Amino acid sequence: MAETPSRSVTISAIAAEAGVSAPTVSRVLNGRGDVAPETRERIENLLRARGYRRRGSRAGGERRGGERIGLFDLVFNDLDSPWAVEIIRGVEDAAHSMGSGIAVSAIHRQASSTRQWLQNVRSRASDGAVLVTTDLDSDLRTELDELHIPVVVIDPVGLSDLTVPTIGCTNWAGGLSATSHLIDLGHRRIAFVAGRPELWCSRARLDGYRAGMETAGLDVDPELVVPGQFDYESGFRAGERLFDLAEPPTAVFAASDQMALGVYEALRQRGLRVPDDVSVVGFDDLPQARWSSPPLTTVRQPLDDMGRLAVRTLRRLMDSEEIESPRVELATELVVRDSTAPLLSVAKK
Amino acid sequence: MAETPSRSVTISAIAAEAGVSAPTVSRVLNGRGDVAPETRERIENLLRARGYRRRGSRAGGERRGGERIGLFDLVFNDLDSPWAVEIIRGVEDAAHSMGSGIAVSAIHRQASSTRQWLQNVRSRASDGAVLVTTDLDSDLRTELDELHIPVVVIDPVGLSDLTVPTIGCTNWAGGLSATSHLIDLGHRRIAFVAGRPELWCSRARLDGYRAGMETAGLDVDPELVVPGQFDYESGFRAGERLFDLAEPPTAVFAASDQMALGVYEALRQRGLRVPDDVSVVGFDDLPQARWSSPPLTTVRQPLDDMGRLAVRTLRRLMDSEEIESPRVELATELVVRDSTAPLLSVAKK
DNA sequence: CTGAAAGCGCTTACAG
DNA sequence: CTGAAAGCGCTTACAG
Incomplete structure (x- = not known):
């Protein structure tokens, strides 16, 4: 600490x-x-x-x-994460409203660059840092400790063993609600496109899916659980694989919006229509979920609120107040749009 | 100055x-x-x-x-602009590579807030500011002058009369290339969905479209030029209007990606397919253009490069070097993906 | 390569 | 409400 x-x-x-x-x-x-x-x-x-x-x-x-310097650092692994703006908006908003600014930076890949970056952070001597990162190696941890400023990690992805306060969201519950929604619409053959297997959130979303299926008395067909990497490409390939199956699913729950959009494209190329032929649900609620065609039903991660909470937590740390819990998870919420529809001819196995 | x-x-x-x-x-x-x-x-x-x-x-x-403080300010009107991340990435990258950081902020709506924001900027005493804004009122200009730091405006939108260096892109040429692309594919009834009429870039893109049509000896049917506001909603409404026409277009050039995606949705609701039934071209090349279904052909605005150039310009200003020109426009580039296809049955009027 | 001295920019008691 | 004085944290010539 x-x-x-x-x-x-x-x-x-x-x-x-x-x-x-x-x-x-x-x-x-x-x-x-x-x-x-x-x-x-x-x-x-x-x-x-x-x-x-x-x-x-x-x-x-x-x-x-x-x-007080009136400046927080907000640090990303890479600025091309699709979450970046959402989080920036939340953090900026909270910082702004307490009269502070935010310094945004990315840890570029090279080690030399990390050193330079730390030098920068050190010299601007901000009041605290919000990290958005999936892998926080122990070297970086040590270096950050030496900055002697409070640190909060926003972790949409589910880190395991951290001694810093982290803010996440309820991945398991999100997975469950997406799956239940599809079941309520009458779907039985529901596929799951998983996220990067090494991340905890992927596992939690998968378990939520399983829980939903099992609660409804449905078996999970192993063929319908396909791997993915959270990105568009892997979603596309997962979609191809699922719809080349002898008995394809009638609904797909993808563990990220990007993968859901990849599934869209695989369906389009096969002449299948969303939601008429197949229902699709994503996870994240990125801006593009609203602007896809059809607009995507998805599980919302409140990234902006997570950013706001991070700043407030930092604030409390600065004031040496007590933090309730080292890990807080904000609720996810199912946002129903037009990519899901009732299964017309209930095709049971 | x-x-x-x-x-x-x-x-x-x-x-x-x-x-x-x-x-x-x-x-x-x-x-x-x-x-x-x-x-x-x-x-x-x-x-x-x-x-x-x-x-x-x-x-x-x-x-x-x-x-040198080693910090630049990057200021947006609102952080929910779809361009934001791209620009942030470019600015961060350039700043990082010269050993500086960036403070990102948004001028929130209320006037009181602007005052507070200026106070912040002043107190963090950065080395310079990059503004990304569509309307820079003269009050704000005065205030910024009083900060006595160099300012560069990134203006994807085409401001008119500024005494600050501004960086834009070639809107007219972009409009022309999109239109020529559609004409080359055999399209003749090509619609244009315009952007916010008060902004110069909208006019430049429209003129590029007109130039393309006229060069090919095609008349511009006034019915096929419909108004828009750059956002998804207005694109959707434009699409509805165009495809309720007695003689609808075979191709649509929308002045923004967001509007192009709105057109997608209008087409989908009518059971029309892109690009089989209608070709669509956008403008901007936001990340979601690549992830739409089908991936969108669009005119790329090099927002990251514009960000990088802004930082380099700031640097020169800080070193009291000469700036070549108060306004620089970077080249746009047509990115052909899957939303455009040859017109099969050449339907000439 | 290092320290004693002088000095800068700023701030805080302390008077008035 | 304001200034003369004292003092802090830091830095730069200047010796050695």
């Missing part, structure tokens, strides 16, 4: 601890050349370990509650 | 000019209570006019080239 640095982690404090003078520490901080390598390293370590942050001439009495 | 503030706009300089002592200016800056209203106002005006920025104890010699 990143501890808020006890105030007065000043240059002279560091200098004293390192057994050098303040000017030397200053030189290290400003990347000046003339410092002995060992001295430099010793000081750098101390700087990181103590969570030193530039504070200019905030002299005299301390600002209560630790000084 | 925002002038880079001559260095040493210090608290004491302001104090001298206002005829008060430094502590008084300090009090104003920190929103302390005990300052006479007139004094406060006088000082505030001076602060803004001189472009005062907190500088902590950057003592002695000046950092050459004006000190």
